[in-house]
Amino acid sequence: MQVNEHIARMPAAYLFSDIARRVGEYEAKHPGERLIRMGIGDVTRPLAPSVARAFASAAAGMAEPEGFFGYAPDSGYPFLIEAIIKNDYEARGVSLSPDEVFISDGAKSDTGALQELFAADARIAVTDPVYPVYVDSNAMAGRLGEYRDGKWSRLVTLPCTHGNGFVPQLPEGGADVLYLCCPNNPTGTVLSHAQLKKIVDWAREREVLIIFDAAYKAFIADPALPRSIYEVEGAKETAVECCSFSKTAGFTGVRCAYTVIPRQLSGKLPGGGTASLNALWRRRQGSRFNGVSYPVQRAAQAVYTPEGQRENREIIDYYRENARILLDALRGAGREPVGGLHAPYIWMKTPEGMSGWAFFDYLLSRAQVVGTPGEGFGECGAGCFRLTAFGSRENTTEAAGRVRDALMGL
Numbered sequence: 001m002q003v004n005e006h007i008a009r010m011p012a013a014y015l016f017s018d019i020a021r022r023v024g025e026y027e028a029k030h031p032g033e034r035l036i037r038m039g040i041g042d043v044t045r046p047l048a049p050s051v052a053r054a055f056a057s058a059a060a061g062m063a064e065p066e067g068f069f070g071y072a073p074d075s076g077y078p079f080l081i082e083a084i085i086k087n088d089y090e091a092r093g094v095s096l097s098p099d100e101v102f103i104s105d106g107a108k109s110d111t112g113a114l115q116e117l118f119a120a121d122a123r124i125a126v127t128d129p130v131y132p133v134y135v136d137s138n139a140m141a142g143r144l145g146e147y148r149d150g151k152w153s154r155l156v157t158l159p160c161t162h163g164n165g166f167v168p169q170l171p172e173g174g175a176d177v178l179y180l181c182c183p184n185n186p187t188g189t190v191l192s193h194a195q196l197k198k199i200v201d202w203a204r205e206r207e208v209l210i211i212f213d214a215a216y217k218a219f220i221a222d223p224a225l226p227r228s229i230y231e232v233e234g235a236k237e238t239a240v241e242c243c244s245f246s247k248t249a250g251f252t253g254v255r256c257a258y259t260v261i262p263r264q265l266s267g268k269l270p271g272g273g274t275a276s277l278n279a280l281w282r283r284r285q286g287s288r289f290n291g292v293s294y295p296v297q298r299a300a301q302a303v304y305t306p307e308g309q310r311e312n313r314e315i316i317d318y319y320r321e322n323a324r325i326l327l328d329a330l331r332g333a334g335r336e337p338v339g340g341l342h343a344p345y346i347w348m349k350t351p352e353g354m355s356g357w358a359f360f361d362y363l364l365s366r367a368q369v370v371g372t373p374g375e376g377f378g379e380c381g382a383g384c385f386r387l388t389a390f391g392s393r394e395n396t397t398e399a400a401g402r403v404r405d406a407l408m409g410l
């Protein structure tokens with residue numbers, strides 16, 4: 001048996017293992033010091049009580065004949081699909097039909113698996129810095145060419161930097177697929193309606209498919225900013241949207257997400273003609289996915305009850321306040337961080353021209369705070385650093401003070 005050479009030749013996923021190694025070495029040398037982890041994008045607040053109650057009640061029901069459910073429908077229970085359409089779309093002027101929404105176990109699985117719908121030689125474009133799943137999943141399918149000097153030869157990258165205000169410059173040469181993450185991980189920045197419209201128009205003109213990852217949409221504080229790409233005219237003809245309950249409602253461990261594939265979205269067939277992406281994904285899911293468990297979908301449905309909405313808003317506000325504390329501390333130390341207003345991530349240039357890794361080591365040794373070096377997200381992340389607002393208030397406040405003092409000490 002020969003292995004998939006594309007996976008075998010991939011560069012190691014060094015970011016979080018490298019962080020763990022450096023932290024482990026530091027801890028071994030400095031036992032007793034209290035490290036504060038502000039690096040990984042996992043939530044820390046528990047589930048909203050009303051969501052946990054719905055989860056527990058559905059799980060308990062599974063022990064009764066009338067409350068027991070076996071395989072769930074591949075694309076989700078109608079009760080959850082209806083709640084999503086009503087609350088996340090119709091409330092914002094977007095109409096969808098139930099067969100356009102696919103419930104899944106995560107936006108990571110969906111953003112990683114959607115590439116199975118693309119031709120083997122499809123040209124992939126991503127913003128840089130980027131959530132690594134989009135790149136890795138296409139690399140594993142052999143679409144990105146050779147990996148040399150830190151770059152994939154067939155990958156189109158759209159720099160998003162302080163210089164261009166984190167608005168991707170669209171490539172003249174086009175692409176077949178563009179992955180867009182908004183609000184963005186790692187930069188914490190968002191695109192306005194007008195900025196998204198330009199991208200949608202560009203994609204429609206060139207027949208580019210947009211994979212729009214809106215995993216952080218619950219953090220958008222300004223009602224004028226789009227929460228869905230479908231709020232932009234024409235987007236249904238060009239975009240798939242991936243959403244998740246992970247950051248919206250603390251489901252990182254529970255696992256539930258959804259992907260929207262409008263019926264009018266199609267791709268080209270090799271001999272001419274087109275194929276519906278919705279039909280292709282339904283076919284793919286039918287063969288490779290066996291649904292999300294009933295109690296989890298009942299828990300996700302509870303996110304949309306008035307109580308669930310109120311409780312989850314409080315949790316998001318808690319993280320927002322953490323972001324404000326971090327932003328204030330960084331500004332107090334003379335830095336100009338971005339993000340944190342409509343996203344749980346704060347992104348900054350490192351001081352004194354340090355690399356992200358050098359600043360990582362500096363903060364670890366001076367402040368005992370662990371962040372994420374921008375280099376882990378792509379070439380344009382070099383010399384940048386990410387902090388998350390997902391910590392506890394106590395840790396965030398303590399870390400903010402320590403980081404400010406460390407920056408002032410430079």
Ligand code: PLP
Nearest residue numbers: 106107108131185215244246257
């Ligand atoms: N998309 C982005 C941009 C993310 O940052 C993450 C997780 O950090 C995910 C998707 C994963 O979402 P899920 O937990 O639904 O798999």
